[in-house]
Amino acid sequence: MKTSLSSLIVVSLFLAVSAAAAEDKTPTPFAYAAPAFIKELDTRYPAQPPVPPSPPRYGGVLHFPATVRAFDPTVGYRPELALVWDTLTEWEATWYFPDVQRTPVIRKTLATSWEMVNPSTWIFKLRQGVKFHNRPPVNGREMTAEDVKYSYELLKDKAQYSTRAALVKTIHVVDKYTVKFELTLPDPKFYLNVVDSLSPVIVPREAVEAPGGLAENPIGTGAFMLKDFVPGEGALLVRNPEYYLKDKDGRALPYVDAVRLIFTKDPATDMALFRTKQLDVMRLSTLDTLYALMKTVPDLQLYRVPSYGWGDYGVSMAVDKAPYNDVRVRQALSMAINRDIVAEVMNRGDAALYGPFPWALAGYTKRADYSYASLGPNYQYNARKARELLAAAGYPNGFDMDLEWAEFQGWTFNEFVQLVARFFGDVGVRVKLKQLETSTWLNRVAGVQPFSDTLAAASPIGAGPSFVDWVYLRYHSAFPRTVNRAGVGDPKLDDLLTTWRHDPGEKRPALQRAIWDHLRDKVYRITTIVPPHYRITQVYVHAGANPYCWFPGYCSYEAKTAWMTDKAPNRKFEKFAQ
Amino acid sequence: MRTYIARRLLHGLLVLWLVSLAVFSLVRILPGDAVLMQLDQAAAPTPETLARARQELGLDRPFLEQYRTWMAGVVRGDLGHSLTSRRPVTQELLKRVSLTSHLAVMSMIIALLIALPIGVLAAVRQDTAGDYVGRLFAILGLSLPDFWLATVTITFLAIWFQWIPPIGFAPIWEDPGRNLSQLLIPAFIIGARLAAVSMRMTRSSLLEVLRQDYIVTARAKGNRERAVIVRHALKNAFIPVVTIIGQQFSVLLGGTVIVEFIFLQPGVGSLLLDAVQLRDYTLIQGAVLFFATVIVAMNLLVDLSYSWLDPRIRYR
Numbered sequence: 001m002k003t004s005l006s007s008l009i010v011v012s013l014f015l016a017v018s019a020a021a022a023e024d025k026t027p028t029p030f031a032y033a034a035p036a037f038i039k040e041l042d043t044r045y046p047a048q049p050p051v052p053p054s055p056p057r058y059g060g061v062l063h064f065p066a067t068v069r070a071f072d073p074t075v076g077y078r079p080e081l082a083l084v085w086d087t088l089t090e091w092e093a094t095w096y097f098p099d100v101q102r103t104p105v106i107r108k109t110l111a112t113s114w115e116m117v118n119p120s121t122w123i124f125k126l127r128q129g130v131k132f133h134n135r136p137p138v139n140g141r142e143m144t145a146e147d148v149k150y151s152y153e154l155l156k157d158k159a160q161y162s163t164r165a166a167l168v169k170t171i172h173v174v175d176k177y178t179v180k181f182e183l184t185l186p187d188p189k190f191y192l193n194v195v196d197s198l199s200p201v202i203v204p205r206e207a208v209e210a211p212g213g214l215a216e217n218p219i220g221t222g223a224f225m226l227k228d229f230v231p232g233e234g235a236l237l238v239r240n241p242e243y244y245l246k247d248k249d250g251r252a253l254p255y256v257d258a259v260r261l262i263f264t265k266d267p268a269t270d271m272a273l274f275r276t277k278q279l280d281v282m283r284l285s286t287l288d289t290l291y292a293l294m295k296t297v298p299d300l301q302l303y304r305v306p307s308y309g310w311g312d313y314g315v316s317m318a319v320d321k322a323p324y325n326d327v328r329v330r331q332a333l334s335m336a337i338n339r340d341i342v343a344e345v346m347n348r349g350d351a352a353l354y355g356p357f358p359w360a361l362a363g364y365t366k367r368a369d370y371s372y373a374s375l376g377p378n379y380q381y382n383a384r385k386a387r388e389l390l391a392a393a394g395y396p397n398g399f400d401m402d403l404e405w406a407e408f409q410g411w412t413f414n415e416f417v418q419l420v421a422r423f424f425g426d427v428g429v430r431v432k433l434k435q436l437e438t439s440t441w442l443n444r445v446a447g448v449q450p451f452s453d454t455l456a457a458a459s460p461i462g463a464g465p466s467f468v469d470w471v472y473l474r475y476h477s478a479f480p481r482t483v484n485r486a487g488v489g490d491p492k493l494d495d496l497l498t499t500w501r502h503d504p505g506e507k508r509p510a511l512q513r514a515i516w517d518h519l520r521d522k523v524y525r526i527t528t529i530v531p532p533h534y535r536i537t538q539v540y541v542h543a544g545a546n547p548y549c550w551f552p553g554y555c556s557y558e559a560k561t562a563w564m565t566d567k568a569p570n571r572k573f574e575k576f577a578q
Numbered sequence: 579m580r581t582y583i584a585r586r587l588l589h590g591l592l593v594l595w596l597v598s599l600a601v602f603s604l605v606r607i608l609p610g611d612a613v614l615m616q617l618d619q620a621a622a623p624t625p626e627t628l629a630r631a632r633q634e635l636g637l638d639r640p641f642l643e644q645y646r647t648w649m650a651g652v653v654r655g656d657l658g659h660s661l662t663s664r665r666p667v668t669q670e671l672l673k674r675v676s677l678t679s680h681l682a683v684m685s686m687i688i689a690l691l692i693a694l695p696i697g698v699l700a701a702v703r704q705d706t707a708g709d710y711v712g713r714l715f716a717i718l719g720l721s722l723p724d725f726w727l728a729t730v731t732i733t734f735l736a737i738w739f740q741w742i743p744p745i746g747f748a749p750i751w752e753d754p755g756r757n758l759s760q761l762l763i764p765a766f767i768i769g770a771r772l773a774a775v776s777m778r779m780t781r782s783s784l785l786e787v788l789r790q791d792y793i794v795t796a797r798a799k800g801n802r803e804r805a806v807i808v809r810h811a812l813k814n815a816f817i818p819v820v821t822i823i824g825q826q827f828s829v830l831l832g833g834t835v836i837v838e839f840i841f842l843q844p845g846v847g848s849l850l851l852d853a854v855q856l857r858d859y860t861l862i863q864g865a866v867l868f869f870a871t872v873i874v875a876m877n878l879l880v881d882l883s884y885s886w887l888d889p890r891i892r893y894r
Contacts (some may be wrong), residue, residue: 069616069856070663076616159613159623159631166624215664231663231670232844232852233746262745265839265848268729272736278745296737439855443610446617448628460622473622483622577746577756 037291038350045302052542052563056247056255060564061571062541064281065270066261068235071226072215073201074208077160080261083237083559084133085201085220086110088124088148088194091465106195109245110143110202110221119186119504124148124194126177130244133219137206140242143221145173147202154208155200165200167193188504192466223254223560228576235261236576245560255563258573265409274300277569280541281562284534285410287350293536303535306367309358309461309470312530313346313416315403316445316455319524320487323399324453330523331378332389336427337420338381343529345419346412351529353379356519357459357470363513376520379527386427398428405433405456406441416528417456447485459527460485467512472497475519488524540567586881590874597870598652598863602645605859611637612661615856635661637859648863657864662856667864670849675868677747678845681768681838682830684761686823688769689776696773697780697819702807704785712777719774725836727767732840735763745842764841768834772826779822784815816887824880828873832865 066080073081082090092105113125126145134140149171156165167187172180183190193199207217218226223245224237238258245253262279264270267289273279275296284290294300317324317333324330343351352370355362359370372380390398401424405417414435421431434452436444444451445458462469473479476497477489496518500511537543543562572578613631617623623631632638636647651658657667700712735742743760750757787793788811796806835847846865853861885891 069852070665072664075664076662157627157630159617159627162623162627166627213664230673230746231665232674232848233842262842263844264842266729268733269840269842272732272742273745275736276740276742278742439615439857440609443614446614448614449609469622479622480625482625482628577744577748 038287038348041302041304041350045304055249056251056542056563057565058255058257058563060256060568061258061260061573062256062281062559062562062564063260063262063273063279063571064559065264065273065279066235067263067265068229068261069231070215071218071229071235072213073155073160073203074158074214077198081201082222083224083259084218084222084226085203086222087199087201088126089191091195106191107245110148111194114191116188116190117180119188119190119502120183122181122183122190123174124179124181126179127244128177130221131242132204132207132221133225133240134242135217135219135225137210137217138204138219141204143202143204144176145179146176147204148179149173150205151202152200154203161198161200186502187468188502189468193468195466224259227258227573230576232263234263234576236573237261238573243560247561254560256559258571259559260571260573260576274536274538277538280538280564280568282536284536286412286531287348287534290534290536297538299539301537301539301541303537304532305535306352306370306532307530308360308465309354309459309530311410311533312354312459313342313411313413313528314354314457314459315420315526316451316457316486317524317526318451318453318487320489323393323395326393327522328389328393329395330526332386332393332427333424333429334378334523334526335380335382335386335389336429337423337526337528339379339528340381342416342419345415346529347531351531354459354527354530355379356516356525356527357474358465360465361467361470361512362516363509376517378520378523383427390427390429395428398430400430400432402434402451402453403431403456404436404441404444404451404454406436406438408438408441411458413456420456445485447481447483447487459525467500467508471512471515472501475515475524486524490518490522490524493518493522538568540565583878583882586878590878593874594867594870598649598867599645601863601866602648602859603641605854605857605862606641608854608857610857612857612859613637615858616662637661648860652867657867658860660853660858660861662853662858662861667860670861671846671864671868674844674846674849676749677843678831678834678847680747680750680757681761681765681834681843681845682827684765685768685772685830685834686827688765689772689826690823692769692773693776694780697777698784698807698812700777700781701784701788709781712781716774716778719770719777722771724767724771724834725840727770728764728837728840731763731767743841743843747843760841760843764834764837764843768830768837772830775826776819776822779819780815783818784811787811787815790814813887817884820880820883820887824876828869828876831872832869 066078068078068080070076071081071084073085086109088109088111089106090109092107108127110127110130111124112127115123117123126143126148130143131140132138132143152165152168152171155161156168158165167183167185167190168181169184170182172182174180181190187193202221203214204219207214207219210217218229221244223240223243225240226235227238228236236258237260239254239256243253247253262273264273267285270279270282271289271293274282274293284293290302294302315333317330319325319330339353340349343349343353352367353372353375355375359365359374364370364374377385390396403417403421405413407414417433421433424431440449441455441457443449444455460470460474473483474486475484475488475490475493477484477491477494481487493515496511496515500508500515503511541562541564543558611632612635613628629638636644648658655668657671659666660670663670696712696715700709703709732742743763744756747760748756793806793811796810797803801810831845832847832850834845835851837843838845838848846868850862850865850869852858853865
């Protein structure tokens with residue numbers, strides 16, 4: 001239904017656009033009438049959800065969807081692993097709110113304080129009295145500095161942790177509760193880089209070295225202990241009774257007795273599970289699915305927040321070869337796209353404009369700032385100017401382009417590439433769409449394999465609000481294509497990034513804005529829009545004293561503070577299949 | 579007969595060896611590998627880190643060496659360890675085989691319960707209203723895709739009855755009630771499609787047999803019509819039906835992926851699809867070898883059943 005409706009919209013809109021282009025007039029900006037539904041959502045569900053009632057209720061089993069192949073951090077990264085294994089620190093779920101994105105809140109988990117000796121040397125003090133899960137072969141012994149050293153040395157070279165851990169050269173145990181990090185590059189904000197579950201988690205050596213390793217001995221310091229793992233179906237994790245964190249009123253965490261992860265793969269199944277109260281928390285990809293679900297579950301709780309930057313729609317270009325090595329061509333292609341129409345077609349207009357990297361990192365912290373005015377002329381639809389730029393670059397008759405894409409869960413690239421192809425066609429660029437098998441596409445997105453001309457893909461993301469993740473690693477020419485995926489080699493940009501890296505903090509906001517300005521001018525990647533996150537919960541679920549998190553998986557530590565009212569279904573938790 | 583079986587078994591082994599060689603080579607032609615497929619989108623590993631991870635998994639060793647090691651394990655009954663979960667492939671397969679077998683057997687029973695009576699009735703009462711209704715059912719069964727039927731079913735079950743089949747597989751010998759409530763609906767959806775094919779085959783095959791001289795003779799001898807159909811016609815008409823059922827059963831083992839996804843009952847097909855997407859070579863190899871073994875065995879059983887259905891058939 002959605003596809004056919006969207007196709008209808010695409011056809012109608014393009015008839016309008018084509019007519020405008022044919023008359024060679026400056027097209028009027030596309031003004032979509034935001035459906036009444038969006039307005040209703042704005043009113044009923046403000047970005048900051050209401051504070052849940054207090055005190056929280058203990059008990060209950062929280063269900064949410066996930067995909068975990070192995071509960072073993074040495075094998076692969078999944079955000080859900082944060083339920084069992086802790087990092088030294090973690091993000092509070094507040095940092096993504098538009099008005100606080102620049103001051104991320106860090107929850108001190110295994111580390112309680114840190115000190116910068118110099119930008120290349122950091123000392124972390126560890127929490128005392130933290131116990132590993134009371135299971136053999138570890139049997140609830142205390143976590144110490146030796147475990148931190150062991151875990152970082154074990155995991156820092158693993159591909160899944162390399163973004164953060166590669167920055168660490170050596171780790172020294174100063175005393176039982178103190179570790180010292182020596183870094184490969186000076187970093188005055190290193191403490192931000194040990195946050196989040198993309199950083200090495202702390203594991204006990206005995207469990208790693210026991211037969212079957214961590215997969216058979218999933219022992220950590222986390223709020224939950226893995227009780228039952230059924231590959232392909234799901235997992236059951238029960239409350240760690242000795243978990244060290246307390247809520248702000250000193251009550252023990254977590255509140256729920258258990259968490260059941262259900263490994264789903266089909267959106268219709270997710271919705272059926274939610275309708276039948278077998279899922280308590282989930283994320284939806286589109287406004288259409290939200291609308292469909294709200295019709296049958298009218299009392300659901302919605303947290304609708306502008307995306308920080310995850311899930312955008314964009315086009316990567318082979319910037320190291322003609323014609324994409326010419327900035328005029330890149331600017332022309334960007335101007336050829338009417339982003340209002342993209343938003344309308346991709347998500348009924350419920351989307352924000354997106355620039356070179358997250359708005360908040362450039363200092364734009366209000367939703368009203370997410371505008372064409374902040375993005376500049378390269379992001380505004382101007383077919384005439386686009387044709388002029390192409391002519392100036394030596395392509396008055398356009399050129400041929402291969403646009404590669406793939407189906408990927410959570411995105412609708414098939415509609416996006418058709419739109420882009422038509423927009424490019426209007427300025428003379430003849431696009432041939434090439435659908436790739438998803439894994440092949442992922443390889444090209446990751447920079448492991450080159451793509452021929454252009455590739456429809458989301459922007460490379462960071463795991464938190466870290467400028468290092470989102471920008472520094474992605475655009476500095478010192479990094480290989482697997483990191484700097486666009487293959488950008490721009491000396492001026494390198495200078496800006498290096499200056500930023502060495503700055504202790506005062507000049508960083510201004511430098512980040514300068515980098516934003518540079519990138520929006522050079523258009524190394526065409527970005528368009530990013531839909532908001534629709535995170536829904538059943539009416540009987542509260543997220544404790546913390547604001548809601550937008551994505552159950554990435555904020556799985558939220559399960560520590562979630563609680564359920566007495567209206568929640570009564571669920572058993574002896575094994576997964578119950 | 580023994581010589582025939584021995585020869586077929588040898589042929590089967592040859593087929594399995596060729597399959598092992600083909601799957602081992604083909605999965606390595608696919609772009610990407612297990613190391614890359616497990617990376618989070620936010621990860622930014624260097625080529626050196628990736629090379630180290632590949633080395634850990636043994637993916638950097640020469641092709642022939644990898645094949646020799648794997649085959650040596652296969653001969654001993656060890657299919658290796660999954661590259662993504664690090665669990666033994668045999669262990670991963672066994673759990674899924676149990677679920678798939680339940681679903682396949684249940685679907686097949688439902689299919690036969692629908693197909694055989696309707697097929698026979700349609701043939702015996704050719705060109706009557708019953709025949710037309712049966713054929714309409716067959717066309718419907720063939721026209722409605724499994725995934726559509728499954729999506730519609732689960733959606734409307736949730737909206738109208740606030741119920742969907744329970745999550746988490748339980749074998750029938752452990753919890754029959756739960757097992758049936760989990761698998762009956764997906765099995766019916768899969769079985770309806772299979773029934774359509776079997777029903778058409780039963781009808782056309784029986785129609786052909788009913789025109790044979792020996793049926794005329796049986797009727798001329800004064801046998802009742804039911805005896806003629808059941809004792810003389812049906813058994814002979816079953817040869818092509820059994821062939822179709824054998825093929826369908828083999829397909830069922832790996833071909834119910836979408837229904838498995840929708841009803842959260844992941845079988846071997848889902849496992850294989852996941853393995854392909856994650857480039858989990860050892861798991862792909864193990865699953866494909868399992869499918870090949872089942873298909874070889876099923877074909878042998880079907881061929882052997884011919885002589886029981888028609889004693890004139892001799893094996894040499």
